[in-house]
Amino acid sequence: MRKLAEKTGEKMWELPLYDEFHDQIKSTYADIKNIGGRAGGAITAAAFLSNFANSTPWVHIDIAGTAWTQDGTHEKSYNPKGATGFGVRTLVKLLMEDEKQAV
Secondary structure, three states, X not given: OHHHHHHHOOOOOOOOOOHHHHHOOOOOOOOOOOOOOOXXXXXXXXXXXXXXXXXXXXXXXXXXXXXXXXXXXXXXXXXXXXXXOOOHHHHHHHHHHHHHHHO
C-alpha cells in the first residue's frame, strides 16, 4: 500500500501494532473498546480493527487529520479548499493494480 501511495502522492506510513496499543483498548465491560483514550488515535484504531481481520490482509487508512484542508496544509493543484478526498487516489490505484494482475 505504501508504494501505491507514493505513486499517487498521498503520504502514508506503517505504524507498529505493539502489545501496549492493544492494552489501551481493553475494556472493563466489553471484550474490547473502540477508542484508546487521549493517547490513542490512529494506532489504537488499527489495534481495534486488527481484532477482526484474522489472517486477511488489511490496512487502516486514518483520514481524520487529512480529510479537510486547514492552515498549514501543503497545497496541491488538485485539492481545492475544503474536503481533500485523501486516500481515494491510493485505493483506486490499488484496484487498478489488482485488475491488471487478474487479467
